[in-house]
Amino acid sequence: xxxxxxxxxxxxxxxxxxxxxxxxxxxxxxxxxxxxxxxxxxxxxxxxxxxxxxxxxxxxxxxxxxxxxxxxxxxxxxxxxxxxxxxxxxxxxxxxxxxxxxxxxxxxxxxxxxxxxxxxxxxxxxxxxxxxxxxxxxxxxxxxxxxxxxxxxxxxxxxxxxxxxxxxxxxxxxxxxxxxxxxxxxxxxxxxxxxxxxxxxxxxxxxxxxxxxxxxxxxxxxxxxxxxxxxxxxxxxx
Amino acid sequence: xxxxxxxxxxxxxxxxxxxxxxxxxxxxxxxxxxxxxxxxxxxxxxxxxxxxxxxxxxxxxxxxxxxxxxxxxxxxxxxxxxxxxxxxxxxxxxxxxxxxxxxxxxxxxxxxxxxxxxxxxxxxxxxxxxxxxxxxxxxxxxxxxxxxxxxxxxxxxxxxxxxxxxxxxxxxxxxxxxxxxxxxxxxxxxxxxxxxxxxxxxxxxxxxxxxxxxxxxxxxxxxxxxxxxxxxxxxxxx
DNA sequence: CAGTATCCGATGCGATACTG
DNA sequence: CAGTATCGCATCGGATACTG
Numbered sequence: 001x002x003x004x005x006x007x008x009x010x011x012x013x014x015x016x017x018x019x020x021x022x023x024x025x026x027x028x029x030x031x032x033x034x035x036x037x038x039x040x041x042x043x044x045x046x047x048x049x050x051x052x053x054x055x056x057x058x059x060x061x062x063x064x065x066x067x068x069x070x071x072x073x074x075x076x077x078x079x080x081x082x083x084x085x086x087x088x089x090x091x092x093x094x095x096x097x098x099x100x101x102x103x104x105x106x107x108x109x110x111x112x113x114x115x116x117x118x119x120x121x122x123x124x125x126x127x128x129x130x131x132x133x134x135x136x137x138x139x140x141x142x143x144x145x146x147x148x149x150x151x152x153x154x155x156x157x158x159x160x161x162x163x164x165x166x167x168x169x170x171x172x173x174x175x176x177x178x179x180x181x182x183x184x185x186x187x188x189x190x191x192x193x194x195x196x197x198x199x200x201x202x203x204x205x206x207x208x209x210x211x212x213x214x215x216x217x218x219x220x221x222x223x224x225x226x227x228x229x230x231x232x233x234x235x236x237x238x
Numbered sequence: 239x240x241x242x243x244x245x246x247x248x249x250x251x252x253x254x255x256x257x258x259x260x261x262x263x264x265x266x267x268x269x270x271x272x273x274x275x276x277x278x279x280x281x282x283x284x285x286x287x288x289x290x291x292x293x294x295x296x297x298x299x300x301x302x303x304x305x306x307x308x309x310x311x312x313x314x315x316x317x318x319x320x321x322x323x324x325x326x327x328x329x330x331x332x333x334x335x336x337x338x339x340x341x342x343x344x345x346x347x348x349x350x351x352x353x354x355x356x357x358x359x360x361x362x363x364x365x366x367x368x369x370x371x372x373x374x375x376x377x378x379x380x381x382x383x384x385x386x387x388x389x390x391x392x393x394x395x396x397x398x399x400x401x402x403x404x405x406x407x408x409x410x411x412x413x414x415x416x417x418x419x420x421x422x423x424x425x426x427x428x429x430x431x432x433x434x435x436x437x438x439x440x441x442x443x444x445x446x447x448x449x450x451x452x453x454x455x456x457x458x459x460x461x462x463x464x465x466x467x468x469x470x471x472x473x474x475x476x
Numbered sequence: 477c478a479g480t481a482t483c484c485g486a487t488g489c490g491a492t493a494c495t496g
Numbered sequence: 497c498a499g500t501a502t503c504g505c506a507t508c509g510g511a512t513a514c515t516g
Contacts, residue, residue: 006347006352007422008262009331009334009335010261010328010335012335014261017256017331018257019258020257023248023251024242024252027249045242082338086334089327089330093251094246094248097248100251100300100323104250106243110245114244118246184245
């Protein structure tokens with residue numbers, strides 16, 4: 001049941017790429033080299049056994065390199081040149097999803113942790129404020145498993161971004177109180193911020209100036225918007 | 239085991255698209271609307287049962303429309319607007335395969351019928367000669383199952399292209415005698431025509447002028463080349 | 477932490493046979 | 497021709513337990 005037995009280039013690509021979970025792994029590696037744990041964090045529903053197998057398959061197909069980590073045990077997983085060349089496919093898939101999977105955010109898709117880290121990842125480092133800027137999120141409507149993931153802090157420093165699950169003890173510029181589903185949809189651009197605020201599912205507190213800054217940095221639009229899907233690499237998590 | 243439970247657009251796209259056989263179906267539909275039999279012809283190793291299921295899934299996902307055929311029974315399968323929007327993904331996959339799956343033509347991939355029809359499909363109608371031009375192919379090295387598929391005719395008319403498995407009884411301008419594997423690789427651009435001719439795995443007979451015409455129409459290059467993968471629609475087969 | 481080995485149940489998928 | 501219904505097996509993939 002291996003392969004398609006077609007010499008067509010689409011079929012050849014599908015053989016290495018169009019298997020369950022594989023696009024998500026490649027997507028993660030497009031953000032930069034990662035360790036096994038990083039990948040498992042980003043794709044928590046995939047079993048470690050299967051993740052390891054897929055990584056071996058991808059290495060065998062020549063799109064991922066597995067190098068021993070410099071310090072300590074473990075490996076670093078990195079796209080090879082052939083793997084980097086898959087990036088346009090992932091981007092095209094992201095564009096399609098943005099446009100055509102609008103509103104298909106299911107309850108089971110919600111994940112506060114991935115949402116906050118996703119925001120951290122999408123923030124353009126060149127748009128960071130010139131002094132510390134602290135945002136606190138208070139989510140409601142979390143899936144049961146995530147009840148201890150209600151409160152998050154996003155600490156934007158001029159040269160770095162931190163994500164905290166514990167109070168960093170800094171003065172907060174903006175508090176965002178939101179239903180997780182509603183905020184996820186706003187973040188994705190699937191619904192407009194104006195409606196969400198009007199509906200009471202998303203609320204900000206903080207100075208008008210601070211709220212405006214946050215909206216600019218997160219690029220939250222008043223109306224539904226097709227956001228550009230980007231894969232900008234970012235430094236591996238600590 | 240359905241879905242990925244991630245709101246990421248790449249994951250959403252992968253849910254409808256990155257399943258076994260699905261990219262090949264979408265690829266075929268990118269060439270234009272097709273009937274069940276056409277699809278099965280293009281993807282012969284896929285069971286009809288599974289093909290039907292996939293088409294239903296794609297319809298449910300909103301990327302394929304299934305309309306009753308005007309005359310007779312059966313249906314016409316066609317990409318919807320959302321399905322057409324998948325085209326850039328298929329194109330990116332084709333480009334990747336052209337560049338990075340070079341030389342991965344396995345014996346099991348060889349298929350004289352798909353090769354000839356693939357040539358017919360890729361010929362640019364604007365490049366057709368202004369009088370009938372007939373090519374006869376004699377392949378060797380075919381898989382056992384295809385022993386009755388050795389001889390093919392390609393009839394290029396000013397306004398149409400015909401593929402024949404039986405002698406159409408026209409005077410032949412060029413005869414191509416070739417090992418199927420070698421010619422497939424030349425056709426894909428994976429090996430150069432010059433080497434293949436030197437190695438004796440591909441040979442032409444016909445006037446120099448006619449051979450040159452054929453090489454121009456089929457875009458056969460002397461040296462290995464990364465051919466552009468194209469999905470130009472073409473009229474459904476008779 | 478960074479994976480690997482093993483087990484076993486679900487399902488994916490092809491083969492075959494059937495229908496209008 | 498254009499599919500659909502059913503069956504049975506292979507494999508896929510998650511859970512669990514294990515290793516350095």
